[in-house]
Amino acid sequence: MRPLPGRPRRSRRRDPLWLAAPALVLILALVVVPAAETLWLAFVDAGGRWAGLAHFQAVLQDPETLAPGRFPGSPPPWGSLVHNLVWVALHLPLTTGLGLALALLLQEVRGGSLLRSFVFLGMVTPLVVGGVLIRFLFDENAGVIPALFRNLGVESLARTWTAYPQLALPALILGSVWLWAGFAMVLYSAGLASIPRAYYEAALVDGAGWWSRFRHITWPSLRPVTAVVVAMTVLWELKIFDLVYTATQGGPGGASMVLALQMYFYGFRSLDPHRAAAVATLLTLCTLLIGLWFVRTAEGGERG
Amino acid sequence: MARSWRWIAGLALAAMLLAACSQGGTGAGTEGSGGDQDSNQLTVIGPWSGAEMEQFLPVLEEAERRLGITIQYQTQRYEDLAQVLPAQFEAGQAPADVIFMWDWWVKEHAQDAVDLKDIWEPEAGAFRMPAAEAGGQVVAVPYALTVKPGFWYRKSFFAEHGLEVPATWDEFVALLQRLAEIEGVQAPVASGDGTGWPLSDVVEHFLIAFGGPDLQRDLIEGRIAWTDPKVQEVFRDRLVPVLEYFSDPMDWTQAVDLWWQGEYGLYFMGNWLTGLVDDPSDLGVFPLPGARGMVAATDYVFVPRHSPRAEKAKQLVAFLISREGMELRARQGGKLSGRNDVPAEAHPAVDQEVARLLEGAELLPDLDDAIGGDWQRTFWDQLKLLWVEPGQWQGVLERLEQERGR
Numbered sequence: 001m002r003p004l005p006g007r008p009r010r011s012r013r014r015d016p017l018w019l020a021a022p023a024l025v026l027i028l029a030l031v032v033v034p035a036a037e038t039l040w041l042a043f044v045d046a047g048g049r050w051a052g053l054a055h056f057q058a059v060l061q062d063p064e065t066l067a068p069g070r071f072p073g074s075p076p077p078w079g080s081l082v083h084n085l086v087w088v089a090l091h092l093p094l095t096t097g098l099g100l101a102l103a104l105l106l107q108e109v110r111g112g113s114l115l116r117s118f119v120f121l122g123m124v125t126p127l128v129v130g131g132v133l134i135r136f137l138f139d140e141n142a143g144v145i146p147a148l149f150r151n152l153g154v155e156s157l158a159r160t161w162t163a164y165p166q167l168a169l170p171a172l173i174l175g176s177v178w179l180w181a182g183f184a185m186v187l188y189s190a191g192l193a194s195i196p197r198a199y200y201e202a203a204l205v206d207g208a209g210w211w212s213r214f215r216h217i218t219w220p221s222l223r224p225v226t227a228v229v230v231a232m233t234v235l236w237e238l239k240i241f242d243l244v245y246t247a248t249q250g251g252p253g254g255a256s257m258v259l260a261l262q263m264y265f266y267g268f269r270s271l272d273p274h275r276a277a278a279v280a281t282l283l284t285l286c287t288l289l290i291g292l293w294f295v296r297t298a299e300g301g302e303r304g
Numbered sequence: 305m306a307r308s309w310r311w312i313a314g315l316a317l318a319a320m321l322l323a324a325c326s327q328g329g330t331g332a333g334t335e336g337s338g339g340d341q342d343s344n345q346l347t348v349i350g351p352w353s354g355a356e357m358e359q360f361l362p363v364l365e366e367a368e369r370r371l372g373i374t375i376q377y378q379t380q381r382y383e384d385l386a387q388v389l390p391a392q393f394e395a396g397q398a399p400a401d402v403i404f405m406w407d408w409w410v411k412e413h414a415q416d417a418v419d420l421k422d423i424w425e426p427e428a429g430a431f432r433m434p435a436a437e438a439g440g441q442v443v444a445v446p447y448a449l450t451v452k453p454g455f456w457y458r459k460s461f462f463a464e465h466g467l468e469v470p471a472t473w474d475e476f477v478a479l480l481q482r483l484a485e486i487e488g489v490q491a492p493v494a495s496g497d498g499t500g501w502p503l504s505d506v507v508e509h510f511l512i513a514f515g516g517p518d519l520q521r522d523l524i525e526g527r528i529a530w531t532d533p534k535v536q537e538v539f540r541d542r543l544v545p546v547l548e549y550f551s552d553p554m555d556w557t558q559a560v561d562l563w564w565q566g567e568y569g570l571y572f573m574g575n576w577l578t579g580l581v582d583d584p585s586d587l588g589v590f591p592l593p594g595a596r597g598m599v600a601a602t603d604y605v606f607v608p609r610h611s612p613r614a615e616k617a618k619q620l621v622a623f624l625i626s627r628e629g630m631e632l633r634a635r636q637g638g639k640l641s642g643r644n645d646v647p648a649e650a651h652p653a654v655d656q657e658v659a660r661l662l663e664g665a666e667l668l669p670d671l672d673d674a675i676g677g678d679w680q681r682t683f684w685d686q687l688k689l690l691w692v693e694p695g696q697w698q699g700v701l702e703r704l705e706q707e708r709g710r
Contacts, residue, residue: 063703140552141562163497163552164692249499249681252553253689253700268387270678271412 035284041277055278064254064262075166076255080262087173087237087258094177096229099184100222104214106185107192116189120182127179131246134175138162145171162248165255172256176243180236184229191225192218231294238286259283343613344373346620347400351603353379355579359636366632367623373616382406383499389413389608398608401617407436407444407604408676414438418607418614420445423622430627430643432667433602444606445625448639451667452505452599453658454591455493455570456563456577462588467569469590473542476593480549483569492549494568495691496556500684503553504672506572507687508599509592510543511535517597517666524674530705539697547694574601575658579638584654597666601673602642634659675708682707 045051059065066079076083102119106112125133136142138161150158161171199217208216241260244250250257250265259279267276352360357379364375378400380388385405392399393416410417419441428435436444462468465486470476483492496502512520515538522528528535551559551568560580563571571577578584591598605624607617623629627645634641637652640659648659672680686700 063706135555139554141554141558160552160554163554163688165689249685251500251685251688252692253686253696253703255689264387265678265681268390269681 038277038280041273042281045274051274055274056282059266059275059278059282062262064250064257065259067254076169077165077253077257079254080250080257080259083169083257084238084240084259086169087240088234090170091173091177091180091237092230092233094173095180095184095233096226098177098181099186099229100188102181102185103188103192104218107189116182116185119185122179123182123186125179127242128246130175130179131243134171134243134247135162137175138167138171162256163252165253168248168252168256172244172247175247176240179243180233184233187225187229188222191222195221227294227297231290231297234290235287238283238290343616345376346373346402346613346616347376347378348402348404348620349378349380349385349400350404351379351381356576356638359579359638360633362636363624363629363633367620367629370623371616371619373620375620382409389416393608393610396610398610400608401611401613402605402607402620404447404603404605405444406673406676407446408674410444410604410606411436411438414441414443416609417441417443418609418611418618419443420607420618420621423618423625427625427643430645431625432642432644432662433600433669436604436606444604445621446602446642447605447624448630448633449600449602449642449662450574450576450639451658451662452509452572452574452601452670453589453661454509454595455572456587456589457570458564458566458586459588460586461566461569469588470593472593477546480546480570484549486569488566489569490562490567491551492568493551493570493572494559494563495550495553496559496571496573497553497688498556500553500681500688501672502556502559502573503687503691504684505574505599505670506550507543508671509572509595511538511671512597512599512668513592513595514538514542517668520597520599520668520671524669524671526708530701530708535701536698539701544690544694544697547691550691553688553691575640575655576638578652578654578658584652587654589658591661595665597668598661599670600640600662600667601670679704679707679710 042055043051043053045054060081064077064079065081067077067082070076071078071082078086102116106115109115122130138145140146140158140160143160145161146158149155157167159167161167195217199221200213203213203217239260240258241264244256244258244261245264248256250261260283263276263279263283266272266279348364350357350360357377361377364377367373368375382405385403386409388399389403389405390413393413420435421442424435424442424445431446432449433446435442435446457467457469465482467479467482468475470479480492483489495506508520511523515534519528519534519538523530523535554562556573557580559568559571560573560577562568564581578587581587605621607614607621611617624633625642627643630641630643631646631650633639634646634650634655635652637655640651640655640662648656648663651659672683675683683704686703690697690700
């Protein structure tokens with residue numbers, strides 16, 4: 001549309017900049033500058049001289065980051081990098097699968113909303129509290145899980161899981177499945193509600209069974225939701241800290257150490273900000289890769 | 305476009321002004337604690353909560369009365385302070401005027417601590433533990449003592465089962481075996497855990513008992529390796545063979561309750577245990593037979609340079625470490641006097657037995673507290689592994705030596 005003659009033409013491009021200015025200032029001060037400084041710290045030594053990749057090398061040579069030869073033949077510790085990958089390999093399918101299963105189950109159940117709220121409680125529980133709960137959940141004297149295995153006669157699992165290197169990491173992962181599955185469930189529930197009923201009615205008319213309807217209607221319709229769940233869960237697994245800190249402190253013997261916790265120990269126990277910054281940079285790189293994948297997936301979805 | 309940048313510049317300026325205003329009303333740029341209004345109100349941060357805090361508060365109340373100040377006490381664990389303080393100091397702030405903290409940590413941040421030499425030197429001769437010094441300054445001074453005297457037991461439990469305090473190593477092992485055979489006892493010795501320090505106390509006691517006090521000092525100073533045959537001998541011949549009698553590590557406060565209920569026979573803990581049980585008069589304690597030394601841990605206190613009330617804070621510290629201040633603390637129980645001129649009788653009856661043990665024993669610094677840093681965390685963590693996988697003791701020692709060498 002052409003502007004009316006005599007009226008000054010307003011730039012439509014400037015307004016958003018004005019509106020974004022306060023947020024941009026905050027992002028600059030609280031995100032960009034600290035991130036740049038962290039990156040800088042990772043490449044310089046204590047005297048501010050260029051150190052190249054020395055801190056990265058030191059971090060990767062630390063047996064707490066990578067314990068060569070131990071994975072997968074020996075029990076943990078395998079190093080925080082491997083532990084984070086194990087988190088992703090186990091926790092991601094478990095939470096995603098459980099969240100989807102719960103969403104499907106509770107979809108048609110009377111009182112499903114209430115039950116969903118209960119499951120979601122784990123998600124809103126502070127992770128520090130979650131860590132304490134996990135410690136007690138798997139405690140030989142007070143925990144439900146060892147008691148369950150004791151009753152089943154499985155004595156090897158009727159002990160304090162967080163005290164044993166073979167069991168500490170599984171305890172944390174299983175505990176966090178319980179805490180995090182509510183997130184996937186809520187997103188999947190919303191996704192399920194958005195699928196038109198007509199699809200299912202048409203499929204029923206065609207004689208499609210449950211599995212066929214799930215495979216050809218539900219699962220493809222939930223793909224964008226799955227992308228969000230996967231991206232958010234992987235990011236959460238990469239930055240996992242408080243749960244591990246409270247439940248095991250990364251032990252015993254480093255058997256449940258994760259990168260974020262290692263970064264904390266470098267920074268606040270070793271008082272070495274450079275190695276901490278190197279871990280932070282590695283974590284950011286991993287996070288960026290996931291973020292890029294997610295953006296590309298989302299864009300692909302929009303185009304498709 | 306030029307107008308937009310003027311707006312952005314204006315916004316940034318306003319933000320900077322706001323930030324400047326929030327630095328504190330007094331305008332004392334580098335001063336901390338909010339650059340505060342009331343110069344007679346001090347804030348003290350210590351690690352004690354619950355019963356331990358209740359034992360400390362009467363000392364602060366007396367200080368308020370004598371010094372004409374008001375004191376606000378806050379509880380913060382050392383681990384949390386280690387995270388918070390560096391950023392505060394960097395910003396020229398201090399969250400409190402008097403802070404209790406690890407001595408190794410204060411030495412690392414000596415530039416942020418007030419020199420306490422003038423209040424320490426007149427008292428130094430009376431103290432059992434040294435001050436923390438760095439760069440020729442006294443950056444932190446010791447306060448009350450806690451000691452790790454040995455294995456605690458309930459006198460009534462021992463009497464009920466006809467058990468006696470062991471006088472030799474063989475008797476000690478026999479006692480563990482007898483405890484294991486008592487019905488209802490889950491394990492002869494309860495193993496406290498949480499962050500890992502209770503296990504380190506047990507190990508230090510073994511090192512001192514069978515390697516001698518010098519071994520503890522040599523390990524602290526790095527004069528001897530963790531893989532040295534002398535250390536290996538203590539682990540291989542003494543500690544590892546009896547670990548089967550210890551429970552899996554459990555939360556140390558939970559362990560107190562279970563041990564007190566009779567599910568475990570012995571519990572190795574510091575003397576603050578006396579404040580955590582229902583009937584302290586039922587408590588007995590014995591060291592490993594032959595132990596000539598005892599770990600005495602002390603809480604160190606410092607005044608941050610960024611406190612705007614540093615002089616008042618120093619007066620408070622001077623009172624805390626004075627004979628009167630220390631005697632008052634000793635009377636409350638749970639801690640022993642850090643000064644040797646406070647008589648054992650000044651302590652409550654339950655602490656007197658331990659206070660007397662101090663007179664005959666060689667007091668040694670806490671090994672992991674003295675070394676500190678990430679090595680301390682590794683030590684605690686490796687011991688948690690040792691407790692459930694005793695067969696890996698050599699790997700544990702190698703890992704400790706590797707970390708010590710950094």
